Amino acid sequence: MLQLRDLPTPEVLEKFAQRYPEADVSAISSFLHLLRVATDLSIALDTCLSRHGLLQGRWWVLILLMREETLSSTPSVLAQKAGVSRATMTGLIDGLERDGLVERLYAGEDRRNISVRLTAAGQAKLDQVMPDYYSRLKQCMSGLDETGRQHLHEMLHLIVAGVPAMIQA
Amino acid sequence: MLQLRDLPTPEVLEKFAQRYPEADVSAISSFLHLLRVATDLSIALDTCLSRHGLLQGRWWVLILLMREETLSSTPSVLAQKAGVSRATMTGLIDGLERDGLVERLYAGEDRRNISVRLTAAGQAKLDQVMPDYYSRLKQCMSGLDETGRQHLHEMLHLIVAGVPAMIQA
């Protein structure tokens, strides 16, 4: 996400703003700070999951399956929800199946679709990971009270509303 | 960073919280929302840079060099500041040098060190990219006023303070 470790100091920003009058130093600073913190959180999540021999990609697949009443779904739906390509999902399922955490079932009406189901071992793995993840996360976010969290949500909405403007041609 | 597109609804969170009492639903929700928005911002940044034929990694190297009075630095220092391994930095510099945006100079005191310098073409590239980047970013963050940005900073500090607790053994 944001690899950069050496965020610009106010002085550096000022220097750049002098050459580039378009620069809005507090906007830049907020943007980079947000990316920096989010990246650190993501790394922390990876660290937590790695203790259980998992990576984010596979872990999300397990969670998406657990959300389903039937504990199953199809690769293309999973790909959409997980935000990866179908090709990547094939690889994720391959790995999870090799570890016995999910299984492919070829039994559907439409023979283009296959079903991917969380196995008992997959559920057991989640029952081991999730309490650890949740309690660490609770600690991590404990600095922010309910009001602060509400505030954060609102700000994030405001920011995300600006993304189209950033992308447009 | 966060690939997941299908963030949990309050109902899903409630269901998980029932099975896993450690869950703090508002903490989880804030955490995921933060990662989701940051990821969207990072993708928007990539989109902006790609219009100029750049990727984040190389672009940050150019910026780090421009920050220096001498427009130059060494690969290992750049690697540290850019938050990538020295091996990766070798590759980034290779690419930038091939495009004529930086040059390697072998002239230092300590012959283990080499110097990497921003070329005129590199500076010209930045003069083309930065105004675009800055004005897009300004638009993107325009939903948040100065007070909001201050608030955001404070909250991010509170969150980042919790990261060690999330990582610790």
Place this chain on the structure above:
DNA sequence: TTGACATAGTTAGCTGGCTAACTATAATGA
């Protein structure tokens, strides 16, 4: 002074994403 250790840059090979192209199956419309 020289042997052990540390540091800088590079190379080789791994990984988890990606796109594009392929196969098989289903749906649709002339």
Place this chain on the structure above:
DNA sequence: TCATTATAGTTAGCCAGCTAACTATGTCAA
């Protein structure tokens, strides 16, 4: 009805990170 088009899953190959190992150079203490 059958040719076209769309969809699902997979495969092949690309890319930008990574670690580990290697070479060359510098440092330091016995």
